[in-house]
Amino acid sequence: MQVEEKEFKPTIVAFCCNWCSYAGADLSGTNRLQYPANVKIIRIPCSCRLNPMFILRAFQRGADGVILCGCHPGDCHYTTGNYYARRRMTLLFSMLDFLGIEKERTRVEWVSAAEGQKFAETMNDFVATVTKLGENHRLEDLRCKKQ
Amino acid sequence: MDNMEISKEIQRISGVNPRKCMRCGKCSGTCPAYDQMEYHPHQFVNLALSGKIDKLMESKSIYTCLSCFACVERCPRGVEPANIIEAVRLWKIRQQNQNHLVADQIPAMLDEEIPQQALVSAFRKYKK
Amino acid sequence: MQRIGVFVCHCGTNIAATVDVKKVAETLLQEPGVVYATDYQYMCSEAGQNMIKDAIKAQNLTGVVICSCSPRMHEATFRKAVAAVGMNPYMLEVANIREQCSWIHKNIEEATEKAIILGRAAVAKVHLNAPLIAGQTPVTKRALVIGGGIAGIQCALDIADAGYQVDIVEKEPTVGGKMTKIDKTFPTLDCSSCILTPKMVDVAQNENIKIYSYSEVESVKGFVGNFTVGIKRKARYVKEDICTGCGLCTEKCPQKKVPNDYNLGLDTKRAIYIPFAQAVPKVATIDADYCTMLKTGKCGVCSKICTAGAIDYTQQDEHLEEQYGAIVVATGYNPIKLDAFDEFAYSQSPDVVTSLEFERLMSASGPNGGHLVRPSDHKEPKTIVFVQCVGSRSTVECGKPYCSKICCMYTCKHAMLCREKYPDTEVYVFYIDVRTPGKNYDEFYRRAVEEYDVHYIKGMVGKVCPEGDKLKVQASDLLTNEQLHIDADMVVLAAAIEADKSARPLATLLTASMDTNDFFTEAHAKLRPVESPTAGVFLAGCAQGPKDIPETVTQAGACASKVIGLLAKDHLVGNPCVAHSDEMMCNGCSTCANVCPYGAITYETKDFSRRKDGTLMRRVASVNPAVCQGCGCCTVACPSGAMDLYGFSTKQIMSEVDAICK
Numbered sequence: 001m002q003v004e005e006k007e008f009k010p011t012i013v014a015f016c017c018n019w020c021s022y023a024g025a026d027l028s029g030t031n032r033l034q035y036p037a038n039v040k041i042i043r044i045p046c047s048c049r050l051n052p053m054f055i056l057r058a059f060q061r062g063a064d065g066v067i068l069c070g071c072h073p074g075d076c077h078y079t080t081g082n083y084y085a086r087r088r089m090t091l092l093f094s095m096l097d098f099l100g101i102e103k104e105r106t107r108v109e110w111v112s113a114a115e116g117q118k119f120a121e122t123m124n125d126f127v128a129t130v131t132k133l134g135e136n137h138r139l140e141d142l143r144c145k146k147q
Numbered sequence: 148m149d150n151m152e153i154s155k156e157i158q159r160i161s162g163v164n165p166r167k168c169m170r171c172g173k174c175s176g177t178c179p180a181y182d183q184m185e186y187h188p189h190q191f192v193n194l195a196l197s198g199k200i201d202k203l204m205e206s207k208s209i210y211t212c213l214s215c216f217a218c219v220e221r222c223p224r225g226v227e228p229a230n231i232i233e234a235v236r237l238w239k240i241r242q243q244n245q246n247h248l249v250a251d252q253i254p255a256m257l258d259e260e261i262p263q264q265a266l267v268s269a270f271r272k273y274k275k
Numbered sequence: 276m277q278r279i280g281v282f283v284c285h286c287g288t289n290i291a292a293t294v295d296v297k298k299v300a301e302t303l304l305q306e307p308g309v310v311y312a313t314d315y316q317y318m319c320s321e322a323g324q325n326m327i328k329d330a331i332k333a334q335n336l337t338g339v340v341i342c343s344c345s346p347r348m349h350e351a352t353f354r355k356a357v358a359a360v361g362m363n364p365y366m367l368e369v370a371n372i373r374e375q376c377s378w379i380h381k382n383i384e385e386a387t388e389k390a391i392i393l394g395r396a397a398v399a400k401v402h403l404n405a406p407l408i409a410g411q412t413p414v415t416k417r418a419l420v421i422g423g424g425i426a427g428i429q430c431a432l433d434i435a436d437a438g439y440q441v442d443i444v445e446k447e448p449t450v451g452g453k454m455t456k457i458d459k460t461f462p463t464l465d466c467s468s469c470i471l472t473p474k475m476v477d478v479a480q481n482e483n484i485k486i487y488s489y490s491e492v493e494s495v496k497g498f499v500g501n502f503t504v505g506i507k508r509k510a511r512y513v514k515e516d517i518c519t520g521c522g523l524c525t526e527k528c529p530q531k532k533v534p535n536d537y538n539l540g541l542d543t544k545r546a547i548y549i550p551f552a553q554a555v556p557k558v559a560t561i562d563a564d565y566c567t568m569l570k571t572g573k574c575g576v577c578s579k580i581c582t583a584g585a586i587d588y589t590q591q592d593e594h595l596e597e598q599y600g601a602i603v604v605a606t607g608y609n610p611i612k613l614d615a616f617d618e619f620a621y622s623q624s625p626d627v628v629t630s631l632e633f634e635r636l637m638s639a640s641g642p643n644g645g646h647l648v649r650p651s652d653h654k655e656p657k658t659i660v661f662v663q664c665v666g667s668r669s670t671v672e673c674g675k676p677y678c679s680k681i682c683c684m685y686t687c688k689h690a691m692l693c694r695e696k697y698p699d700t701e702v703y704v705f706y707i708d709v710r711t712p713g714k715n716y717d718e719f720y721r722r723a724v725e726e727y728d729v730h731y732i733k734g735m736v737g738k739v740c741p742e743g744d745k746l747k748v749q750a751s752d753l754l755t756n757e758q759l760h761i762d763a764d765m766v767v768l769a770a771a772i773e774a775d776k777s778a779r780p781l782a783t784l785l786t787a788s789m790d791t792n793d794f795f796t797e798a799h800a801k802l803r804p805v806e807s808p809t810a811g812v813f814l815a816g817c818a819q820g821p822k823d824i825p826e827t828v829t830q831a832g833a834c835a836s837k838v839i840g841l842l843a844k845d846h847l848v849g850n851p852c853v854a855h856s857d858e859m860m861c862n863g864c865s866t867c868a869n870v871c872p873y874g875a876i877t878y879e880t881k882d883f884s885r886r887k888d889g890t891l892m893r894r895v896a897s898v899n900p901a902v903c904q905g906c907g908c909c910t911v912a913c914p915s916g917a918m919d920l921y922g923f924s925t926k927q928i929m930s931e932v933d934a935i936c937k
Contacts, residue, residue: 035379037389042396042928045907049928084912170753171707171735173737173751178758221618
């Protein structure tokens with residue numbers, strides 16, 4: 001019996017800070033700017049709330065790409081949060097490299113509350129990149145992957 | 148090359164961004180050779196901006212400018228009008244496919260009233 | 276196990292057109308813990324809210340998930356609704372299936388699947404939600420105004436009028452600020468003192484206002500509603516409560532060669548002085564740098580002459596600590612130093628003055644009693660040249676990149692007053708642009724040109740050379756395209772204004788942010804113009820940016836209303852989504868305190884021994900929930916995982932990740 005080959009739809013987790021990027025995502029919705037449905041957004045108070053562990057957990061549970069969106073440098077609602085996030089992510093990226101996870105699977109983007117257009121463009125671009133990379137096998141927990 | 152392109156090239160050689168000029172005229176207010184020149188420092192900037200650089204190139208002003216750099220020193224926006232003149236001089240030299248000025252071709256206009264450009268330049272360069 | 280209810284909103288057709296809402300509700304009902312699921316046209320409507328309330332009561336729900344528009348839109352509405360029937364508002368989560376689902380997708384199948392996943396993530400989060408209660412902190416009903424210029428005075432008067440206590444801290448011996456030095460005010464040409472001094476008297480007499488003159492703010496601790504401020508009262512060597520302000524000592528003091536700050540050094544005063552006749556408080560002050568008694572121990576004339584016995588050479592700086600609920604920053608401005616502008620010969624000739632010095636020369640309380648004469652030879656000037664934008668709008672090092680805003684108008688005023696008082700004087704104003712936005716401002720400028728015949732010349736002065744008793748001014752006239760050479764008697768420079776030097780260290784004390792020009796930044800440039808991003812700190816006057824008197828008074832009033840709004844509250848309700856530390860896991864490493872932008876984390880040594888006998892003392896972090904803003908930076912920094920954030924806990928976010936990736 002031949003298995004029907006389904007189009008690969010990556011699972012993307014987007015962490016968005018409450019003050020800029022989540023509002024930016026809302027704005028792209030208000031402006032009806034399309035981006036793929038594979039992107040699921042999790043709201044966090046600030047980009048610095050993102051524990052690098054969350055990203056690893058997502059990869060473990062079968063996510064194919066993780067993106068973090070925060071306020072532009074200097075615009076953080078909590079003044080310095082995004083600087084911490086940027087440093088932590090830089091460290092994490094070098095570790096992901098070590099683990100053999102393609103660094104294109106993770107990304108940090110600064111999206112302000114006024115940049116609905118940028119949010120949609122970023123998501124389209126990111127989904128395209130991850131789709132090209134294919135499924136993430138490195139960290140996946142085989143028990144979690146859908147059959 | 149049309150005038151606009153030459154103006155762009157002059158901007159590139161001189162490193163001057165004429166858009167920074169806020170037209171205060173302090174350069175012309177400070178210029179010691181003002182009355183000897185057809186075009187004045189604030190006009191250099193404007194000519195470079197509007198692409199009418201040919202007017203400046205044909206003018207004797209470029210050899211009357213003393214290169215004292217008072218305009219550069221005083222400009223509140225850091226526009227450096229005298230650098231445009233330097234660039235225009237350089238452009239004229241390059242146009243003639245040689246990298247030095249032929250003495251005969253310098254307009255003979257040695258004015259007794261004002262010091263010669265080379266002399267002033269030397270003072271400026273070696274004053275320290 | 277939670278009993279969760281799921282409510283899916285159609286939002287008319289906004290959601291229902293692309294998301295199969297029935298299917299979403301049915302699928303989510305299968306989730307563990309979900310005991311009730313339904314859909315409705317408009318969840319946010321009265322009927323929709325009642326539906327939620329009824330379900331909570333009927334089904335005994337412990338948690339609620341609303342699948343609707345963005346939580347930024349209606350989270351507060353729904354939280355209020357559930358709270359009305361006794362559920363903790365933080366037991367509710369919103370899944371955003373409008374802005375982040377139905378509006379951006381066209382395929383119904385895809386959108387429905389995504390809506391289900393988003394709903395599932397919200398359900399997973401609610402499972403781990405815990406009731407949160409917002410902390411309350413009391414408000415100290417007293418305000419501190421730093422700076423006693425017109426901004427500080429107006430703000431203090433307005434706050435005091437509302438019945439609250441206000442303290443003014445002023446670093447000079449008298450309140451009044453720059454406005455006391457100004458002769459006349461544009462555009463009405465009122466006498467500045469005549470409109471200011473009544474306000475200064477009001478401040479002195481208002482029983483709600485206390486003035487700390489000759490004082491500085493040393494330290495600021497605490498947070499909105501509860502600031503503890505250290506104030507240094509500099510020794511003035513005169514007992515403030517005994518001195519009657521008779522001024523006898525200021526006439527008899529033998530040390531006469533003290534530069535007079537009030538007249539910007541244009542004349543001299545004695546070592547013991549009262550800045551000016553209308554000073555508030557009217558108390559003498561000894562300048563310790565010049566007083567012979569304080570320097571050598573030999574003199575004591577003032578103490579002999581003082582009948583009240585107010586002089587005290589042994590006085591020391593006093594340090595106070597006071598409680599405040601709100602702090603207003605009104606530190607004001609100063610003209611920049613003109614040392615770097617050699618071309619205008621400011622340091623070479625006494626006849627080249629700044630506009631503020633010119634203001635003193637014109638003033639009746641100035642060094643010449645209001646008779647305009649040259650500082651060098653006391654002759655009346657016949658030709659005066661005004662130069663605008665000296666240091667303003669300049670991107671080179673010695674200048675300021677911004678427009679100082681007030682110079683166009685005061686130069687216009689000076690030119691007009693000169694022509695009015697001395698009609699035989701020729702007045703030239705060299706301008707780059709004349710900026711007169713304001714009520715009756717442009718009319719004022721036109722009057723100077725048309726009625727008073729002031730020569731306005733478009734162009735800048737290139738250099739000023741003192742030659743004999745004249746000042747040779749070389750300038751360009753850009754409209755006639757010629758260079759002008761004017762023999763002037765006086766040159767007046769409209770120096771740029773900059774924030775007071777005390778502002779930068781004060782901003783550090785207050786943890787209030789500043790821009791690159793040392794002006795305090797406002798919380799929002801348009802919508803919150805008098806508040807600093809630091810809660811409880813408010814901005815008035817030139818501390819926030821250059822502005823003229825009417826604007827300063829307007830801003831001070833606005834600032835006062837914000838302060839009153841804060842002080843009128845008995846308690847401040849905090850955000851309950853704050854960080855907290857698990858004391859059993861904390862090892863007291865201080866990492867969290869280092870990353871906290873608010874200084875909300877402190878350490879205490881606690882006894883962890885079973886019998887509380889002090890055998891197991893450990894240093895653990897504790898978070899002040901009133902100061903914590905809930906960014907969560909510390910939760911990630913904590914190496915032992917002791918820090919967590921209420922409302923966005925590590926487990927909650929993890930469960931959301933799991934639900935999405937499943």
